[in-house]
Amino acid sequence: MAPNLLKQLHDIHLPVPIGWWPLAPGWYLVLALVLCGIGFAGRYLYKKQQRRRFYQRILQTYHQQTTLASAMVLLKRVATYTYPQENIAALQGQAWLNFLMRTAKTFQLSTAEQKSLLDAPYQKNVNDESALLKRLETWLEQQR
Numbered sequence: 001m002a003p004n005l006l007k008q009l010h011d012i013h014l015p016v017p018i019g020w021w022p023l024a025p026g027w028y029l030v031l032a033l034v035l036c037g038i039g040f041a042g043r044y045l046y047k048k049q050q051r052r053r054f055y056q057r058i059l060q061t062y063h064q065q066t067t068l069a070s071a072m073v074l075l076k077r078v079a080t081y082t083y084p085q086e087n088i089a090a091l092q093g094q095a096w097l098n099f100l101m102r103t104a105k106t107f108q109l110s111t112a113e114q115k116s117l118l119d120a121p122y123q124k125n126v127n128d129e130s131a132l133l134k135r136l137e138t139w140l141e142q143q144r
Contacts, residue, residue: 051144052144054081055078055140055143055144058074058077058078058140059137059140059141061074062074062137062140065133067120067129068116068117068120068121068129068132068133068136069120069121071133071136072096072117072120072121072136075100075136075139075140076088076089076091076096078140078143079099079100079103079143082143083103086099093118094114094118097109097114097117097118100139103139103143104138104139104142105142106138106142107135107138107139109135113132113135116129116132117132
């Protein structure tokens with residue numbers, strides 16, 4: 001009788017394995033955070049690339065400039081782009097030079113250089129123009 005009873009026993013049926021889909025609610029949160037992180041990183045890299053291109057174009061244009069007056073116009077464009085919270089377009093004369101010196105990281109303009117920059121739009125030739133253009137180029141490169 002014992003052998004017949006053993007033959008009547010059936011194997012244990014295991015439940016169907018749990019699939020990976022649908023995801024648990026916590027995974028949806030993780031997925032949303034990852035997608036947001038990718039979006040923010042992409043936006044940051046895009047803006048950084050735009051800014052790099054802008055400064056490359058500005059430096060190319062700056063190297064083509066031959067006068068202090070045209071270089072100062074270009075510097076004002078860069079300052080307006082770099083410092084949008086300030087009212088730079090309205091700055092003129094000594095206020096503009098003070099802004100340049102305040103935002104410069106490594107140099108200050110001497111009194112003679114300031115006078116040359118203030119007089120540059122009204123003169124054809126400025127003494128030692130190339131040295132002053134080189135100093136202004138350092139300000140431009142610092143704004144990157």
